[in-house]
Amino acid sequence: MQEGDYQNFIYLALILILLISSVASRRDLDFKKIVKYLAAWSGIGLVIVALYAYRFEFADFKMRILGEINPASAQVGESGELVINISQDGHFYLNTKINGVAIRFMIDTGASDIVLSVAEAEKIGVNTKILQFNKTYQTANGKSFGATIKLEELEVANVKFRNVTASVNSAEMGTSLLGMSFLRRCKKYEFYQDKLVLTIT
Numbered sequence: 001m002q003e004g005d006y007q008n009f010i011y012l013a014l015i016l017i018l019l020i021s022s023v024a025s026r027r028d029l030d031f032k033k034i035v036k037y038l039a040a041w042s043g044i045g046l047v048i049v050a051l052y053a054y055r056f057e058f059a060d061f062k063m064r065i066l067g068e069i070n071p072a073s074a075q076v077g078e079s080g081e082l083v084i085n086i087s088q089d090g091h092f093y094l095n096t097k098i099n100g101v102a103i104r105f106m107i108d109t110g111a112s113d114i115v116l117s118v119a120e121a122e123k124i125g126v127n128t129k130i131l132q133f134n135k136t137y138q139t140a141n142g143k144s145f146g147a148t149i150k151l152e153e154l155e156v157a158n159v160k161f162r163n164v165t166a167s168v169n170s171a172e173m174g175t176s177l178l179g180m181s182f183l184r185r186c187k188k189y190e191f192y193q194d195k196l197v198l199t200i201t
Contacts, residue, residue, distance in 0.1 A: 006161075009041050016116070016162075016171075025087065026070075039053035039197055043188060055098060058066075058142075064198075065173055067072060070110035079108070080200075080201065081197050081198060081199045081200075082156070082157050082198040082199075082200060083196075083197055084107070084195060084196040084197075084198070085194060085195055086132065086194040086195065086196075091106050091107070092107040092196045093105065093107070094104070094107055094156065094178060096154060096155060096156050096178075097153075097154075097155040098124045098151050098153065098154055098155075099125065099151065099152050099153055100153075100155075101123055101124045101125075103123070103124065104175065104176070105175065105176050105177060105178040106175040106176070106177055107134040107178045107183075107196065108176075108177045108178065108179055109169070109179070109180060109183065110179075111177045111179030111180065112179050112180050112181060113146070113165070113166060113167045113177075113180075113181050114151075114154075114165070114166035114167065114176075114177070114178055114179055114181055114182050115137075115146065115166065115167050115168075115169050115173070115176060116166055116169070116176045117168075117169060117172075117173035117175075117176050118169070118170065120176050121149070121168040124151075126149055126168065128147075128168060131149070132147055133145040133146060133147045133170045135148060135167060136149070137167075138167070139171075141171070144170060145169075145170045145171075146168060146169050146170065147167060147168045147170070148165065148166075148167055149165075149166055149167065150163055150164070150165060150166070151163070151164040151166050151167055154182075158199065159200050159201060161185060164182075166181075167179065175200050180186075185200075186199060186200050187199045187200065187201070199201045
């Protein structure tokens, strides 16, 4: 237990002692009522202490629940890492903001770049009609062409990346992709069971 934990524990204990002593000093209560109130306050005190003692476990439980409800919403772990739960289709998705606009990506280690669909590029304000699609991609569906763009700001769980290079794919895409160019910006990334853990800062 750290020094701060001891101080908080002592503070809670003092509050409990004061409550118990205030009940015990009341002369208008008979012995049975005093015992009843003392038992009630002692129980409340034990619950408070238990909640405090297991606060990190409860935080982890909350993170797990939120991750199951919305896998694309990264949860922040104890050390500041981002934890992403696997989706029902077996992929990992991540909610981001590009220039303040919400964009949902699929994380793809097989993609070299951050790749936006034409529709989502237009959503963030890119004029796709003047783009030069001169970048060649070889995909499972064959050859496609992309145009290089600069993202002024890419925000992931309150971490902001500036002047990020990305591409717009001329082909139809179901979901925009976060490829290796993004993962290389992370200090570390690892797949653990049904989770993807990103260490960004």
